[in-house]
């Protein structure tokens with residue numbers, strides 16, 4: 001961050017405030033298992049900065065979740081919301097759990113217990129959770145219901161990414177993938193390239209990766225490789241994500257696709273691949289849509305992609321970024337590339353507060369307009385100053401945050417402003 005602060009001549013007060021999270025909430029969630037035993041899961045909600053508005057960010061269920069990880073993710077949420085000019089600060093939540101080992105009832109009890117633990121620190125004007133890794137609309141539905149039961153009233157604006165029947169927004173489900181494709185399209189156009197000429201490999205086939213793959217395929221990109229946590233598949237001829245998604249939903253893993261007898265899958269041309277090998281394929285675009293630290297200083301010198309799109313948060317480490325910069329491999333950074341999700345979450349929150357709901361076209365139009373404006377501003381700044389796209393995106397986000405801090409005056413923060 002030091003270079004960003006130098007660029008913007010950020011005052012010491014703001015540097016101190018942005019140097020650590022404003023609030024870290026921790027809880028131990030006791031959950032009754034189906035067999036009668038009790039398990040306790042560590043959980044966090046970290047609210048990094050609320051200068052520009054209520055804090056916003058997803059909740060992650062993963063066995064590797066730690067307080068440090070949630071805090072880092074909450075910092076990136078703060079930068080992301082500011083970089084695309086949403087009236088939100090940044091937060092993130094997490095539970096250290098492998099949700100794949102839980103039954104549906106156990107998962108529901110765990111999700112509800114998260115809300116009971118953090119009920120007092122979230123709310124539509126305080127902190128608004130949403131889905132992230134291994135959480136989805138169904139889980140958000142349980143959570144918003146738990147919050148309503150505690151409050152004894154409907155409060156749909158407390159959580160976004162909900163099912164439509166509980167106040168969710170049309171378009172939120174695919175928003176992260178759709179936004180990432182829009183940003184990639186804009187970048188491709190600036191390079192005077194055509195989607196049909198580009199070979200794309202995608203790491204991660206969950207909410208963000210699946211929708212990106214489907215929409216990119218429809219837009220003419222040639223998807224040659226896909227991976228999930230169990231392995232990868234590759235086809236020189238190109239993969240059609242639709243039947244692959246059906247297979248994944250049926251079997252929960254991609255790699256068996258090679259041997260499946262789905263008539264749309266040409267097994268002869270689809271080969272298995274290791275997840276690590278996917279990262280080193282000779283492709284035009286490598287899309288990272290799984291977890292952090294996938295490209296580091298240990299493997300960045302073996303990347304052969306022409307460009308990288310970060311749909312995941314932090315998939316390229318600082319060391320990896322340095323190597324890619326030296327090798328002139330552009331990285332379209334997470335806080336712009338994956339901002340479609342939180343942009344439509346904002347639209348959902350606005351609809352909840354108005355009590356009126358919009359068509360898919362209206363949501364899509366607003367998403368496109370905001371991303372076009374903010375991604376273009378980032379691309380222009382990078383070009384004008386000859387700086388990496390990530391530096392430009394950070395300048396865009398941090399600039400707005402420190403301006404707002406300056407406008408607050410000097411005393412509010414220290415007096416426990418906003419709680």
Ligand SMILES: NC(=O)C1=CN([C@@H]2O[C@H](COP(=O)(O)OP(=O)(O)OC[C@H]3O[C@@H](n4cnc5c(N)ncnc54)[C@H](OP(=O)(O)O)[C@@H]3O)[C@@H](O)[C@H]2O)C=CC1
Pocket residue numbers: 131132133134135176203204205206207208209227228229230252253275289290291292311312313338339341342
């Ligand atoms: N959902 C959203 O709206 C947003 C998500 N993001 C970010 O996008 C990323 C993905 O999130 P999301 O799609 O929601 O999460 P999901 O849980 O829906 O999907 C994650 C995907 O990553 C796969 N995966 C996990 N580990 C690996 C690995 N080592 N190699 C390859 N694939 C792996 C999972 O495999 P498997 O299917 O086998 O479990 C799964 O397919 C995260 O970084 C998240 O923070 C960012 C903005 C918004």
Ligand SMILES: O=C(O)CCC(=O)C(=O)O
Pocket residue numbers: 056057058059077080128129130131132160161313338339341342343345
């Ligand atoms: O939709 C949201 O509020 C946040 C999604 C998220 O967690 C993210 O953008 O990383």
